[in-house]
Amino acid sequence: MARFDRKSRYAHLTPTLGRDPLGREVAVLPTPIEPPAGTTPVARIRRGEGQRLDHLAAAYLRDPTGFWRLCEANDAMLPDALAEVDELDLPEPSR
Numbered sequence: 001m002a003r004f005d006r007k008s009r010y011a012h013l014t015p016t017l018g019r020d021p022l023g024r025e026v027a028v029l030p031t032p033i034e035p036p037a038g039t040t041p042v043a044r045i046r047r048g049e050g051q052r053l054d055h056l057a058a059a060y061l062r063d064p065t066g067f068w069r070l071c072e073a074n075d076a077m078l079p080d081a082l083a084e085v086d087e088l089d090l091p092e093p094s095r
Contacts, residue, residue: 005065007063007065007066009068009069009072010029013029013030014030015027015028015029016028016030041073041089041090041091042090042091042092043089043090044087044088044089044090045060045087045088045090046086046087047085047086047087047088052067053067053070053071053079053082054067056070056088057069057070060090060093061090061091061093062093063093067079069091070082070088070090070091072091073088073089073090073091074088074089
């Protein structure tokens with residue numbers, strides 16, 4: 001069973017058992033429906049030239065792997081959806 005970082009959006013989810021296409025039993029995580037606490041935008045930031053989401057997450061959220069929180073705060077399913085966005089909503093930093 002995979003373990004997730006405590007800041008991960010999957011850390012609080014409980015896996016269920018399912019079957020893969022070959023009939024093997026596997027653990028399945030449900031899709032997070034609601035963003036976790038702390039993803040309510042608290043500010044708006046302007047992206048500098050060449051800044052990727054992991055750069056912004058490291059600078060503002062103190063977690064470069066938290067780029068997905070920027071996606072959730074900006075209602076983007078995939079990071080690529082924010083590739084051409086110059087201004088982003090910033091969620092509250094994790095504690």
